[in-house]
Amino acid sequence: MTGTRRLRPFALLAAFGILAAGLTGCAAPAGTASTSSASADGLEGSITVFAAASLTATFTELVDAFEAEHPGTTVALNFAGSSDLVTQITEGAPADVFASADTKNMTKLTDAGLQQRDPVDFATNVLEIAVPPGNPAGITDFADLAEPGLQLVVCAPAVPCGSATAAVASAAGVSLSSVSEESSVTDVLGKITSGQADAGLVYVTDVQAAGDAVEGIDFAESGEAVNTYPIVALKGSAEADVAQAFIDYVTGSAGQRVLAAAGFGAP
Template sequence: MSITRCISALLAAGFLAAGLAGCASATAGTAPSGSTNASAGGTKATVGTVTVYAAASLKSTFTEIAAEFEAAHPGTKVTLNFAGSSDLVAQITQGAPADVFASADTKNMAKLSDARLIDRTPTNFATNVLEIAVPPTNPASITSFTDLAKPGVKVVVCAPQVPCGSAAEKVEKVMGTTLKPVSEESSVADVLSKVISGEADAGLVYATDVKAAGDKVKGIEFSESRQAVNTYPIATVDSSKNKDLANTFIAMVTGSEGKKVLAHAGFGTP
């Protein structure tokens, strides 16, 4: 073989080796879609999107937890859908693409469990109690639960099938007081909105909602609310296409990060 041919062959072999090495390096550094990556904390989460259906009273806390989750697991996306728990149950039952469901009571979660639409036993992660929300000026001079039943008082509550409405009914029975609301709403957020807008003299919402509203409303606590404590469960939906990611999100909600966010918002522990 001539010197020229020998040099050409060596150069070709060198380029081939470099190319193969480059391919191997690129392959090792690229994770295929749907693969698992280790987070900073060592927990593995599948890259992708997790869709969370959560009770309206969890909006501020779950929005914060979702942001922390995305930061801890690069490449993931949390899609949030907030509504009354009973509405969310209806949506999931009808085939809505939810990965995680967080309810404001155990009753609505049981509906999905009984229908075998939940992957595992739900985990209770928080508690909440009712509080009376009134406009800052408190035009109806509300000071107690029984004041809500006074003639002329425009009170708004959640519908009975909604957790906050069911809790209100329990308190009514304990107090022997029957309320005559001017409106029954499908979520606690809607009740709070009517109080803030001045459409109602008072509304029965959760203590966490009053705290989140700041100076937009005034909160009035009443001891009887402890007779109707709502427990919040969370679970992976059985039809989820990304159960690993769903379970990892639930682990954050029930872990130290989630507990810190929930406690700051005023939620109790189960």
């Protein structure tokens, strides 16, 4: 698996807790809030979240905030293309939560009966053309991606961004010829930023997250393929309470603010 975020040790927090317990006269006065390092709701446990590559920046931020709010928890992240993640899960990879970049791959998981309950939609996304700074190829619209000799990179058809690309091309009546089909949007961006391609099709959020490394070009046809992102807790999780609490955080007001700031649409 790629893109794993390591669990962080909490030995220092435990040591502080022992020290505080050994001190006298330090109890919080009546009517004041406790400053214990433990979560107020007592939530504890470690989970692993498998998430679509286009969620890398937002879920990393959300995990930091979630762990800060629930100090007894740790969350490991594994990012890849949604189709690859489903394959890993169905083949027995240990995971507690799955967040997909489309409903098609989530359906593969639910058809296999691997969910604890029904998935919940938490975001939407659309495609945008990504080009190197300065736009050397002079691309202005979607039709320009079919120009002969253009070095175009797209996602593979099995990946949500690849499926969206095919849908947009069909709706626009444009035949695309790519030099490479990648397994995730991050791989497409890598081809652009490394100078190996003139253009690529990724999500609006990926262009925003890339900052000055790429330029984004909106196109009217992007509305023909709006991807909906669902999330679900997986059956057999040893930390079902933590898994559901993380899902509630992503779908709640705090999570939705982070996702909106990154360019995601409402579910």
